Every structure is written in C-alpha cells, then in structure tokens.
Amino acid sequence: MPNKLSNYINGQFVDSHGSETFDIHNPATNKLIGLTPLGTTTDVDQAVAAAKEAFQTWRNTPAIDRVQPLFKLKALLDEHAKEIAELIVKEHGKTLKEAMGDILRGIQMVEVATGMPSLMMGENLTNIAAGIDASTERRPIGVFAGITPFNFPAMVPFWFWPFAVASGNTYVLKPSERVPLTQMRIFELISQCGFPKGVINMIHGGKDVVNGLCDHADVEGVNFVGSTPIAKHVYTRSTASGKRVQALGGAKNFMVLLPDAVMDQSIKAMVDSCYGCAGERCLAGSILVGVGDAYDKMKELVLKEMENIVVGNGLDSKTTLGPVISKAAQERITSDIATAVSEGAELLIDGRNTKVSGHEEGYFMGPTVLDKINPGTLMATKEIFGPVIGLMQVKTLDDAIEMLNGSEFANTTSLFTTNGGAARKFINQVIPSMVGINIGVPAPMAFFSFGGSKDSFFGDIKVHGNSSVEFFTEKHTSMIRWYEKGIDSSVSSIWGTK
Numbered sequence: 001m002p003n004k005l006s007n008y009i010n011g012q013f014v015d016s017h018g019s020e021t022f023d024i025h026n027p028a029t030n031k032l033i034g035l036t037p038l039g040t041t042t043d044v045d046q047a048v049a050a051a052k053e054a055f056q057t058w059r060n061t062p063a064i065d066r067v068q069p070l071f072k073l074k075a076l077l078d079e080h081a082k083e084i085a086e087l088i089v090k091e092h093g094k095t096l097k098e099a100m101g102d103i104l105r106g107i108q109m110v111e112v113a114t115g116m117p118s119l120m121m122g123e124n125l126t127n128i129a130a131g132i133d134a135s136t137e138r139r140p141i142g143v144f145a146g147i148t149p150f151n152f153p154a155m156v157p158f159w160f161w162p163f164a165v166a167s168g169n170t171y172v173l174k175p176s177e178r179v180p181l182t183q184m185r186i187f188e189l190i191s192q193c194g195f196p197k198g199v200i201n202m203i204h205g206g207k208d209v210v211n212g213l214c215d216h217a218d219v220e221g222v223n224f225v226g227s228t229p230i231a232k233h234v235y236t237r238s239t240a241s242g243k244r245v246q247a248l249g250g251a252k253n254f255m256v257l258l259p260d261a262v263m264d265q266s267i268k269a270m271v272d273s274c275y276g277c278a279g280e281r282c283l284a285g286s287i288l289v290g291v292g293d294a295y296d297k298m299k300e301l302v303l304k305e306m307e308n309i310v311v312g313n314g315l316d317s318k319t320t321l322g323p324v325i326s327k328a329a330q331e332r333i334t335s336d337i338a339t340a341v342s343e344g345a346e347l348l349i350d351g352r353n354t355k356v357s358g359h360e361e362g363y364f365m366g367p368t369v370l371d372k373i374n375p376g377t378l379m380a381t382k383e384i385f386g387p388v389i390g391l392m393q394v395k396t397l398d399d400a401i402e403m404l405n406g407s408e409f410a411n412t413t414s415l416f417t418t419n420g421g422a423a424r425k426f427i428n429q430v431i432p433s434m435v436g437i438n439i440g441v442p443a444p445m446a447f448f449s450f451g452g453s454k455d456s457f458f459g460d461i462k463v464h465g466n467s468s469v470e471f472f473t474e475k476h477t478s479m480i481r482w483y484e485k486g487i488d489s490s491v492s493s494i495w496g497t498k
Ligand code: NAD
Pocket: 147, 148, 149, 150, 151, 156, 174, 175, 176, 177, 205, 206, 207, 208, 210, 211, 225, 226, 227, 228, 230, 231, 233, 248, 249, 250, 251, 281, 282, 383, 385, 411, 451, 452, 456
C-alpha cells in the first residue's frame, strides 16, 4: 500500500490532518500508485498562518532578491524535466512528449516571473502641480491561494505562484487530488531553492480544503482552474468574502475550415488539437466546422489522419494517444458518445471498447469521430474532455461565427484559411478570447495573458504575462511635497498662484 502524501508548510513536509484519502491510479494500468490525504480546515489554517507570517518580511525583501530562488528552481527543473515528465505520464496518462510540453511550459512561467523587478515597476511624474511629485508603486497584497485541475499537473500551478511570490506575496497551493505526485516532486525541488519558510506552501485535499481557502479571512486572493461549475462556485464563494479572484472554467472549442485553407497541414493541426492529451485540454478542438466545399475534404482527411493514431501507454514512444484520467471519465465519455448518436450524430469511427494489449485494465479510449452534429445537441454544447471529434457543415463564415459565438463557453477558437480578410473578420468578431489563425492550440505563452470569456472565465484580470502583475499587486499613489525652510512654497503655476 503506498504511503499517504505530505503537505509542505513553513518550509517542511508535514502530515495532513485529513484521515480520509483519495486513491491515485496509473490510468494506463489501473495500478494504485499513491494516496492523497483529503485535508481539513486545520491544514488550511496552518498553511495560511505560515504564509501570513512570512509575508511580513517577504513583502519588504528587494524584488531582485525575491527572484533569486526562482533562478535556482529554473535550473533544477531543467535538470529534472525528464524525470518529472515520466511522473506526469504515470499519474495522468498523457504521452511522454506531451508531458515534456507540460513541464517546459511551466518552466517558461518561472523564467518570465524572474523579470519581476522590471515587470512591477510603477509610474511617476514630477511637478504634477508646482513643487509636488506623484509616484505610483505596485505593492504585494498578502496571502494568495491556488486551486488547480488534473489535466496539466506541472504547468497550471506555475501559471500563478511564481508571479505571486516574485511580486512579494506568499502562497498556498492545493493541487488536484488526482495528480499530486508531480507537485510533490516539484516541491522537493522548491525546498532546495532558498525560499524563506512559509513563502510557498502546499496542502492536499478536495472540496473541504477548497472551501476553507475560499472562506479564510487571511487569504486575500484566489486563483482557480477547473470545470465551469466549480469555477463559478469558487468565484462566488471567494468574492463573497471580499477576495480578488480569477477562476478559469471549461470550454467547447470550435475550429473552422475555409475552402481556401492549406488542407493537409490544417487538418493535421485540427486533429492534433482534438486528440492531443487525449482531448483533456481546455484548448482542445472539439467541433470541426467545414464551410461550404471545405466540409467534404475535411471529412476525408480527418478519417485518413485517424490511421496515424496509436493508442497506448504514454511511456511507449510509439503512443500518440494515452488513456483518459479515470474509469469514471471513460464511462462519462462513452455515455456522451451514445447520447450524441441518439441525438442524430452519425458515428464514423467508434473509439469505445478500445483495448491495449498488456494494459487490459487501463482507461483507454480510441479516437471517435461523429459526423452531422446538430446545433443545440449535447455534442455541440457540452465539454466532452476526451478524444472525440464532431464534424459539422455550415454555408458561410458568418454562419460559423454566429454558431460558435452562441456557445456558453468562449475559451478559444481557430480559423484555417489563406484569406487575410477572412482571418481579420474572424479575429474581430469572435467572442472566445484566445484565437488561432492556422494554429490548432492557440495557447498564449508565459509573457502574454491567458484566459477565455463567458463561462470559461470568471473574473476581470487574465492570467500570467503582464496581467499577473495586475492581479497580484495593488497600486498605491503618493503625492509628495517638500517644504524648504525660509522659501515661500506657494509658488505660481500655469493655473495661477497656489
Ligand atoms: P474540477 O473542477 O473537477 O477540479 C478542479 C479543482 O477543483 C481540483 O483541485 C478539485 O479538488 C477542486 N474541486 C472539485 N470539486 C470540487 C467541489 N465540489 N468543491 C470544491 N472544490 C472542488 O476540474 P478537473 O476535472 O480537475 O479539470 C478539468 C476541467 O478544468 C475542464 O473543465 C477543463 O476545461 C478545465 N480547465 C480549464 C483551463 C482554462 O484555462 N480555462 C485549463 C485547464 C483545465
């Protein structure tokens, strides 16, 4: 029986107060590989108290000193990237190549956060009135908490805490209870980097820990990434206790193909978007929309691309499609496919009941292609979060834009075309706030802002890049005048004598 994992509080690995545990299974084998303690509000109190205490000194530590541990962490993450990637495959299931992407994107966040001494500089102006200067500084705020999902065990926590900590705040992370092993290893590295005690903490748990963080009077702000219902819950509960919150939710991403697109490359990018990470990506393509004549070619090439997909254990170098996260996810996706068929979709390729030799217990799903998706049906509206593609035909680009703008989600969308005018119109008119032109997974990099709109995002300020500086700091403006003895300070200005 594997050991129960520890929390990391005040610079030490300590036991959780939770007596219940969550079983972590390797999705490729169904083998039990760890036990996540389901922590309690006592764990939350301990971690937040440590972070609050550390903030008193950390907030006044020079920014250039605050980023030094991040430089060390970057070097350690580079050194251990392959080992961490293997851990990601073991607990999540994605392929080793995808897992390397997960960790490398995380490292980029650390790199960008080391620029905080420049990023958080303020504004000033001398003589805003005669003899008076004004200066706006960005101040850290206090303790922040992060709650993250299962699908990117390494990257998503890095969207937040390096920026929070570099800008002078302290942090409590609660990773997904389904994939905590990656963060356990990363926190072993963090513990070697020289962060003062309490600056960065991690507690394991489920909804009790989440709700405890949302309610805690000493937590100033919350970062959340996960499904839309929980994003809404965390946003509502945390803002009710006066916190600043950014909560990223689910998605339903439409990819549109025009007849003038470079077909082979476009279809490859679209299919990779749908099946990469077994479709368990908030930026995964879900519905492929062929405009006019593009539809027939799209259908033909999508079916051809299916021949290249190899389902298997992510550690096998030939595998291009790993298992989904859990038996429950496998059953949910299987049931969604059945509903789609009952609502009129035509099943072109059925990935249900896919078995991988030697891995009979794994949660594998082969690629599924459903044609003739009708607007308003489950397949057209619900986030499937599995390796399932829906095909649709519309008459014009305007029809495609109108349809995708009607979705309750608005995370990302892509257009495939060689027509600049069509691309410009698409960018201008679509609601999803991350847009790809001939890009299947338009994920903004660490130095840009990330996040969708509508039910894919709750909050006002997006994630990473310059937005993170906005989120993690408060602007303070000082107006300053110095009197000089013996000199009349009521000097004249263009507005007259003051
Ligand atoms: P999830 O909502 O089940 O879990 C996310 C976090 O919420 C976890 O840490 C979990 O412990 C906690 N949680 C779960 N149920 C809770 C409850 N009832 N009360 C309080 N806390 C609870 O999401 P998931 O399945 O881990 O992740 C997949 C989802 O995340 C998908 O919907 C995906 O689109 C979304 N996601 C979105 C983005 C984005 O950028 N918008 C990025 C990654 C993932």
